[in-house]
Amino acid sequence: MNEQTSLSSVMTDVNKANGLPNAHYIDPAVFDEEKQAVLFANWSGIGFSKDVPEAGDAKPITFMGMPLLMVRDRDGSLGVFQNTCRHRGMILVEEAQKIRGAIRCPYHSWCYGLNGALRATPHVGGPAQSTHEDVNMDELGLFKVRSFVWRDVVFVNIDGNAAPFEEVHQDLMARWSEFDGPLYHGGEAASFQLNVKTNWKLAVENYCESYHLPWVHPGLNSYSRLEDHYNIEERGKYSGQGTLVYRQLRDEAGQTLPDFVDLSSKWDEGAEYIAVYPNVLLGAQRDHSFAIVLEPVDCGNTVEHIELYYAASEADTPECNELRTTNAKMWKEVFEEDIFVVEGMQRGRHGQMFDGGRFSPVMDGPTHNFHHWVASQISQARA
DSSP states (O other), rough: OOOHHHHHHHSSTTTBOHHHHHHTHHOOOOHHHHHHIIIIIOEEEEEEESOSSSSSSSEEEEEETHHHEEEEEETTTTTEEBOOTTTTTOOOOOOOOOOOEEOOOOOOOOOOOTTTTTTEEETSSSSTTOOOOTOOOOSOOOOOEEEEEEEEEEEETTTTTTHHHHHHHHHHHHHTTGGGGOEEOOOGEEEEEESSSSOOOHHHHOOOOOOOTTHOOOHHTTTGGGGEEEEEETTTEEEEEEEEEOOOOOOOHHHHHHHOOOOOOOGTTTEEEEETTTTTTEEEEEEEEEEEEEEEETTTTEEEEEEEESSSOTTTOGGGGGHHHHHHHHHHHHHHHHHHHHHHHHHTTTTTTOOOBBTTTTTTTHHHHHHHHHHHHHHHHOO
16 A cells, blocks of 8 residues: 555545554654654644743744744743844843843854844954955844744744634634733643653644543543543544543632633533644633643653643732642643553554554544544645
8 A cells, every 4th residue: 555545545534544654653754754844834822921921032943854933032022933034043031031122143143032033243354344345234133933822822833825824823823812811820730741652643632632541641531531521523624632621620618710801601511622733732611721842852752731720810819839730730630641551552653463452433533633634734745
C-alpha cells in the first residue's frame, strides 16, 4: 500500500478508516513534511502571552528549529518576529529579558525597535558613518510572523498563507464566547512542563477522547464516568470531549474557586476539553481553565507546556492559594497518568505490520477527526 492510498484510507468514514501510517510517527522525512504542511501552514501555538506582560519584555522561542522572538511593544501589542538579525543572521536575543532601549544585535550592534523596525546601523558606511545609500533601513526590519492571541496562547502562522485566525476558528471562539473575560494565571504552581517520549500527534489523539478514562484515569473516572462524557467533533476544525458532571474542588471549609462571570447553566456541572489543531489543547471549566502547547522536538519527543488560569487573580483572592495549589497538583497527576499511554503508542508505531489501527465508531470520532484533518493537510500540500 503506497502512502497516498494509506492517507485515503484515513480520510474515509470513521467506521472503516485506518489511522495515520507508522511513518507519520517515526520517519524524520515525514516529520519534516508535516512541519511545513501541518504546523507552518496553520495557526500553531508557540507560547503564552503572560510570559511577556509588560512593554519591553522579550522571550525567545525555538519552534520546529525556527528561532522566534515574542516582544511586547510600548502600545501593549504583542509581536512575533524571526529572532535573526537582518545583517549577518545572528541570533538577537538568547534569553528572556526586558529590552530597555532597542533590540541590539550582539555582533555588529544593528538595533531594532520593539515593533521590529531597523533603527540603527552603526559604521555601516565605514567608521563613524552610520548610513549608506545602498542600505535601505525601511526594508530591513525584522521579519514579522503573523500572530494571534486567544485564551493567552500565542498562535503563529509561519508561512503566512492561512486564513485569519478569527475566520479559521470562528466556530470554536463562538462556542466558548462565555469565557471571553479576563484570565488570571495561577502563579508558579500553575506552570509546568512534561517531557514526553512520543510524537506530538499522539498527545493530541489521546486528549481528544474519553474512551481511556476507566483504565488510565481511575480516580477521575470514579466521579466523571465514561457515560458522563460526550464527543465534540467538527470536521476540519477541532475536536475533543465534554463532561456533564464537572465537580468543583472544595477546601475543608467548603470554599470553592471563584467562577467566571455570567456563565450559562451549561457550565454549572459541564466542562469541555478541545484540541485546537494542530498543537494546542484547551480545557474550560466554570472556575478555571488550562492551556497546553505541544512543542514537537523530533519524531519521538514532545514537550508539553502547561498553564492554568483562573477567574480571579492571586492578589485579589489570597484565600484561594491553597485551592489553586491543590488544583494544579491534581491536573499534573492526571496529565502524568497519560505519559505511559502516549509513550507506549510511540513504541508501538515501530511495529512494521501495524496498519494505523482502527477506530471505535462510537468512542473514537474526535480522534479520527484529527487524523482526517492531518491527512487532509498533507494531501493538499502534495497536490
